[in-house]
Amino acid sequence: MRRFKYILLLLFFVVALNSLARAEAVDHSRLFLFTDRDYCISGDTVWFKVEIRNGWSQNSNVVHVQLHSHNSNLIAGVKKKSTGNWAEGFIHVPDSLSTGVYFLSAFLNSQRASSVWETVNKTLFVYNRFDEEITQLQVPVADNKIEEKGIEGLISVAGGKEIFAPREKVNVDFALDKIDTSSIKNVVVRATHLDELSAQAGGRFISKSKSSKPSIPVIDEKDGFLLSGKVTDADTGEPAEKVVVLLSLYSEMPYLDYFLTDRNGDFHFFLKNAFGVANVVLQAVAEDDREFNLQVGKNYMVSEKINFQSKILTPDQSDFIANAINGVFFKKLFEESYIVEDETFYMPARFEYPFYGRPYNRVFTADFFDLPDFQEISRELLHGMQYRVRNDEVTLRLLNEPENIYFKSDPLRLINGIPVFKNRLFANFDSNDIEYIDLVLKERLYGDLNFKGVLSVSLKDKSNAWLTQQPNFFRISVPCLQPDKRPAYAGAGIEKENLPDIRQVNFWHLTETGQKQQVEFRLSDLKGKVEISVEGVTEDDILFKTSKIIEVK
Amino acid sequence: MKRAAIKILLAIAGSFFIVLTTFAQKSEFHWEQLNENSNRLKGKLSGTVFVLSSKSNSNYFLQNDWADGSITLEDDDVYDSLKVRYNAFEDKLVVYNDNLRNLFAVDKEKVKSFIVKNPAGNQKFVKYYYDGFPKGDRYFEVLYSGGRDFLVFREIVEEKTRPFVDKFGIMKDTRFKGKNTYFMYSPEAGFQKIRLRRSSVLNVFPENKREIRRLLRRNKVNIFDEKGMSRAFKLLDENGYFQ
Numbered sequence: 001m002r003r004f005k006y007i008l009l010l011l012f013f014v015v016a017l018n019s020l021a022r023a024e025a026v027d028h029s030r031l032f033l034f035t036d037r038d039y040c041i042s043g044d045t046v047w048f049k050v051e052i053r054n055g056w057s058q059n060s061n062v063v064h065v066q067l068h069s070h071n072s073n074l075i076a077g078v079k080k081k082s083t084g085n086w087a088e089g090f091i092h093v094p095d096s097l098s099t100g101v102y103f104l105s106a107f108l109n110s111q112r113a114s115s116v117w118e119t120v121n122k123t124l125f126v127y128n129r130f131d132e133e134i135t136q137l138q139v140p141v142a143d144n145k146i147e148e149k150g151i152e153g154l155i156s157v158a159g160g161k162e163i164f165a166p167r168e169k170v171n172v173d174f175a176l177d178k179i180d181t182s183s184i185k186n187v188v189v190r191a192t193h194l195d196e197l198s199a200q201a202g203g204r205f206i207s208k209s210k211s212s213k214p215s216i217p218v219i220d221e222k223d224g225f226l227l228s229g230k231v232t233d234a235d236t237g238e239p240a241e242k243v244v245v246l247l248s249l250y251s252e253m254p255y256l257d258y259f260l261t262d263r264n265g266d267f268h269f270f271l272k273n274a275f276g277v278a279n280v281v282l283q284a285v286a287e288d289d290r291e292f293n294l295q296v297g298k299n300y301m302v303s304e305k306i307n308f309q310s311k312i313l314t315p316d317q318s319d320f321i322a323n324a325i326n327g328v329f330f331k332k333l334f335e336e337s338y339i340v341e342d343e344t345f346y347m348p349a350r351f352e353y354p355f356y357g358r359p360y361n362r363v364f365t366a367d368f369f370d371l372p373d374f375q376e377i378s379r380e381l382l383h384g385m386q387y388r389v390r391n392d393e394v395t396l397r398l399l400n401e402p403e404n405i406y407f408k409s410d411p412l413r414l415i416n417g418i419p420v421f422k423n424r425l426f427a428n429f430d431s432n433d434i435e436y437i438d439l440v441l442k443e444r445l446y447g448d449l450n451f452k453g454v455l456s457v458s459l460k461d462k463s464n465a466w467l468t469q470q471p472n473f474f475r476i477s478v479p480c481l482q483p484d485k486r487p488a489y490a491g492a493g494i495e496k497e498n499l500p501d502i503r504q505v506n507f508w509h510l511t512e513t514g515q516k517q518q519v520e521f522r523l524s525d526l527k528g529k530v531e532i533s534v535e536g537v538t539e540d541d542i543l544f545k546t547s548k549i550i551e552v553k
Numbered sequence: 554m555k556r557a558a559i560k561i562l563l564a565i566a567g568s569f570f571i572v573l574t575t576f577a578q579k580s581e582f583h584w585e586q587l588n589e590n591s592n593r594l595k596g597k598l599s600g601t602v603f604v605l606s607s608k609s610n611s612n613y614f615l616q617n618d619w620a621d622g623s624i625t626l627e628d629d630d631v632y633d634s635l636k637v638r639y640n641a642f643e644d645k646l647v648v649y650n651d652n653l654r655n656l657f658a659v660d661k662e663k664v665k666s667f668i669v670k671n672p673a674g675n676q677k678f679v680k681y682y683y684d685g686f687p688k689g690d691r692y693f694e695v696l697y698s699g700g701r702d703f704l705v706f707r708e709i710v711e712e713k714t715r716p717f718v719d720k721f722g723i724m725k726d727t728r729f730k731g732k733n734t735y736f737m738y739s740p741e742a743g744f745q746k747i748r749l750r751r752s753s754v755l756n757v758f759p760e761n762k763r764e765i766r767r768l769l770r771r772n773k774v775n776i777f778d779e780k781g782m783s784r785a786f787k788l789l790d791e792n793g794y795f796q
Contacts, residue, residue, distance in 0.1 A: 219594065226594070244582060257597070260587050270594040272628070287584045350628040351663045355599060358662065402604075445650060445657045447597030448587055 030120050030206075031106040032537045033065065034188040036487065036508040038198040039125035041328045043095035046124060047487050049188055049510055050080075050087045050106045051537065059220035060108045062481065063087040064299065067104055067124065070140065070306045074212075075102065077300050079225045080482045086186070086510060089482045099128045101139055101202070101308070105209075107301050109221045112211045119209040119303055120146065123202035125195060127321050129328050134321050138308040139201035146204040148545040154178060154534050155548040163551050166525045167501065170550065171518065172532055179513040179536070184544075187536035190508035191521055194529040194549065195324070197317045204543065209301040215266050216299050224272035226299060227478060231265045231284050234291040239265030243292060246283040246419055249274075250462060251347035253354045254417025258449060274480035276345040281418050281464065282474045294474045320528065327502045327526065343483040355446055356412065356454040359438035360384070360401065365431040374426040377434070384441045385455065394423035398453030401441035407452035412444070414456040416464055418473075425466065426457065435460045501525045527552050586652050596630045600657035603640075603647050612729040613642035615707055619649060621670040626663050637669055639678065641709040642729070644691055646678075661690050679704075685744060693736070696779055697786040700795025702738045705779065707731065735782070739795070751776045754785055758794060768792060 036047040050063045065087075066077040075097060080089035091104070103121035111117050127134060158171035174189055216228045227247075231240040245267040247257045251274075259267040271278075284292040313321075353359075363381050371377045378387035384399035386406060398411045413420050440454035467473050489503050503524040511517055513536075523530065533547035615638070622637035624646070636649040645658040646667055666679040678692045681704075697703035714728045737745040737757060747753040751769060754776065755762045769776075774784050789795060 217594065242584070242587070244587065259592050260589065262589065268592075268594060270596075272595075285582070287582075350596075351626075351660075353660070353662055355597075357599060357601065357660055443602035444599065445602060445653065445655065446599045447593065448583070448591035448650065448652045450583060450602070450653060450655065 030118055030541055031063065031108070031111075032120055032204075032541075032543065033104055033106045033122050034535055035104060035122060035124065036190060036505045037192055038123070038202055039127065039195040039324070040093055040504075041325055042093055042097045042099075042126055042128045043328070044093050045090050045487075046093060046104070047090045047505075047508070048088070048104060048106075050082075051186070052082050052085050052087065052108065053537075053539075056108055056110065059222055060110045061087075061223065062221040062225050063106050063108060064301075065089065065091060065104065065106045066300050067091055067093065067102055068300075068303065069100070069102055070138075070308055072302045072305065074298065074300050077298065078479070078482045079221075081223060083484075088484075088510070090485060090487070093124070093126055095129070097126050097128065099131050099134055099137070100126060101137065102126055103205070103303075103306070105301070105303065107209065109216075109226060109299065110218060112214075112216070113218045115214075116208050116210055119207055119301060121205045121207055121303060121306065123198065123205070125198040125202060127325055129325050131325065132322075133318065135313050135318055137197070137311050137313060139197075139311045140205055141307045141309050143307060144206045146206060146543050148203070148535075148543050150546045151178060151534075151544060152546075154546040155532055157532070157548065157550060161550070163553055164523055164530075166527065166552055167523055168552075169520060169522050170506075170532075171520050172548075174511075174517040174519065174534060176511065176513045176517050176534070177515050181512075181514040183538045183540075184513050184536045186510050187513055187534050188508070189511055189517070189519065189532075189534050191506040191519075191530055191532045192508070193504045193506075193524075193526050194531040195320060196529070197311075197313065197320070199531070201311060205306055207303040207306055209303045212300045212302050213297055215264060216297075217268055219270070221270075224270050224274065225481060227269045227271055227280075227296065228299060229267055229282070229294060229296040231261050231267065232293045232295075234293050237293075239263065240284070240286070240290070240292055241265060242286070244285045245294070246285060248281045248283070248416075248418040249278050249345075249347070250417050251345060252349040254356075254414065254456070254458075255347065256355050256417065256419065256446070258447065271347070271478075271480060272350070274345070274347040275483045276343045276480060278345040278347070278478045278480050280476050280478045281467065282476060283419065284472045284474075285421070291471050296476055296478065323528075324504075327504075330500050331502050343485075345480065346483075347480075354417075354438075354456070356414070356438070356451070356456060357440050357442070357444055359454075359456070360441045361439045363437045363439075365434045365436070368431065370431045372430050374429045377429070377431060377437070382437060382439060382455075384439060394427060396423050396426075396455060398439065398455065399441050400443060400453065407443070409452050411440075411453035411455045412449075412451035414454070415466065416459055416462055417456070418464065418467070429457065429459070433459055433461070506530065523552055583653060586654075588652065591652060596626070596628070598624070598626075598632055598648065598659060599663065600648065600659040603645070603656040603658045605647075605656055609640070609642070612711075613640045613709060614647075615639045615641045615709070615731075616669060616671070622648075622668055624648070624659065624667040625665045627665045629665070637667065639667075639669060639676075639692065639707075641707050641731070642711070644708075646692065661692075664692075667692075681738065681744075683744060685746075693738075697783040697790075699786065699790040700739070701742070701786070701790070702736075703783055703786045704736045704738050704744075706734045706736070708734070735779075737786075747782075749776060749778060749782055751785075754782075754789075761794065765789065765794070 034049045040046055061082045063080050067075045076091050078091050080087040102124045104124050105119045105121045154175050156173045231243050233240050241263045243261045245259045247269050249255050257269050261267050284294055375387050378385050386397040388395045396410055397406045400407050435458045438456040444451045489505050501524040507521045530550050531547050535545045537543050619636040622635050624632045638647050640647050647656055647658050664680050669676045677695045679695050680690050680692055683691045693704040693706050709729050710732050711727050711729055716726045718724050735747050737747050772788055776782050776785050
């Protein structure tokens with residue numbers, strides 16, 4: 001009996017240990033992020049490059065990059081589609097962000113398959129441009145800092161020169177042939193103004209991360225991203241189940257998608273190849289006439305807190321920060337491309353025809369004489385459509401062309417690609433308001449939605465002002481995939497002799513290993529130290545960085 | 554009394570009509586049939602509702618019954634686990650929507666290719682723009698894919714016959730019949746009509762007739778049917794004639 005008890009006890013411990021081990025199971029696959037600078041002034045734009053490795057890029061090519069504080073408060077986030085295995089983009093550091101050390105990190109939506117995964121957080125020292133004197137700063141303790149390995153003799157400056165004058169040209173040889181190409185295919189080379197504080201106290205820190213919203217589906221984001229949100233009942237505030245959320249947006253042609261909310265009121269959409277900032281119209285439709293509230297959520301990761309300690313700055317460090325802040329005013333004054341503007345929304349059409357199919361008839365109202373209202377337009381121009389007003393109620397019926405009889409219920413009605421359910425909305429449109437009208441005189445299926453024909457009115461005015469005051473319509477500005485941009489210092493037009501050159505980054509690019517590289521760059525007017533570096537990650541996730549310091553006097 | 558009854562009936566009918574028009578406003582949603590399977594994130598399949606008559610059911614389709622299949626759209630979105638049938642009379646791909654219990658012809662302009670899974674093997678159909686007569690997008694079955702494709706356009710045509718009485722006792726003067734047209738295809742060369750004969754292949758390569766004849770003979774490839782022609786295509790491809 002006693003032996004039996006011991007066996008039971010042992011079994012219990014084994015099961016307990018096993019479940020503990022499972023709870024702590026962490027995905028150790030990491031994404032490494034490289035930035036063009038280690039410090040910035042609030043309001044700056046920081047550029048990043050992220051390599052998607054571990055075979056992920058086959059299925060997932062959209063990287064989420066976020067800027068967060070040490071206690072994981074999200075400050076900014078972007079989504080960038082990779083080209084090859086690298087995603088290159090930028091992140092705006094808010095103007096109002098207070099001085100401190102923040103972190104940039106990256107993740108793929110598919111990584112969320114593990115409840116916890118390891119994240120590499122790269123420090124970004126941010127100095128608020130309105131701070132007058134910074135003498136003390138909270139910096140991360142070195143507990144989880146990743147050690148960087150060095151490779152000797154990678155960088156040599158022509159002539160062995162170490163001191164340069166402002167705007168002088170520098171020639172650098174990178175002996176990238178010394179790097180084993182089977183282990184490291186690409187490296188990031190850069191020359192940037194050195195902040196000794198961020199060089200000493202900054203770096204890359206490992207932390208365990210979790211999803212901000214576990215209900216977001218764990219799917220591979222290939223060429224697109226997930227837009228998620230929640231619908232709640234406007235009266236009770238309870239999550240609204242079985243509500244159809246319709247998403248409409250307009251680029252080259254109308255786009256529609258729908259999602260039936262789950263018991264938590266959650267909805268999700270996958271927007272493929274949508275770039276820039278989209279004006280999305282979301283609509284909550286239920287079987288009854290309830291009113292709803294709708295909110296779009298953010299997909300980001302919550303990292304465990306990174307411990308900080310207080311550091312008193314040396315007078316040199318304080319002076320450096322003060323000079324950097326002063327430089328921003330000149331930057332804003334003289335650099336036209338200081339702020340990178342988001343491009344307008346574009347989403348290439350996936351197919352030749354809109355989601356509602358090939359129109360039976362497209363009527364351009366401008367081709368005909370002016371008609372005062374939609375009833376007249378339908379009567380004169382829209383063959384196969386009945387517009388009837390009875391007891392102040394408007395009914396619309398389309399002809400089912402293959403059967404040659406009229407449908408007994410309303411068609412799918414669209415205004416600028418947005419589904420509407422009130423026929424009266426059409427009543428006041430005259431010929432001058434309308435660009436064209438599409439009619440589809442067939443019974444259509446779109447997923448699991450069934451339409452008794454389609455009436456699509458495309459207005460000249462795409463601002464959708466008619467939506468105001470309509471219940472259950474929500475107009476939301478959604479940042480989609482970040483369009484491809486290049487930093488101003490990477491292009492031409494920086495060598496304006498009569499203007500101050502306050503570039504913090506002299507050059508920064510991705511290059512292949514295996515052969516020697518020679519780079520010539522021109523220094524800016526900023527005095528101080530410039531760090532020329534080569535950074536990369538081996539196949540075994542070992543980070544290496546080799547740098548050489550030159551001085552500008 | 555009668556008048557009062559008529560009034561009540563009219564009132565009921567009137568209110569019924571008002572209720573109907575109110576509910577009809579969201580009639581495109583079959584609420585009872587929408588479920589989590591309706592939420593396909595990567596896209597939705599669209600098409601026109603297909604009405605299956607007994608005539609079309611027994612005559613129009615290449616497959617006698619609904620088969621498992623998959624569809625790849627022009628944007629490379631793949632739809633699996635569908636019940637499909639190829640309507641060779643109208644050159645339409647008809648799919649069964651399980652949730653709505655409805656048949657629909659998938660929008661042809663969105664389809665890139667589709668596969669019909671049969672017990673004997675899979676049939677792969679690809680949509681190409683045919684610039685012959687009549688012009689337009691057509692579904693071709695791919696019998697061999699390589700440097701050049703061996704394609705067949707499988708049609709069901711209705712042709713005039715002598716009057717006859719069918720199995721239901723109805724007199725008819727037309728009959729549905731399968732018709733296959735074979736093509737050699739490459740994006741560069743376009744469509745070349747071929748027949749299931751050796752001479753048809755040799756005519757495509759007038760300068761290499763003798764070599765090809767010898768090659769086919771040595772490899773014991775006889776072209777009498779689709780299998781034989783597929784083998785001939787493979788052999789020619791392997792020997793560099795399609796480069």
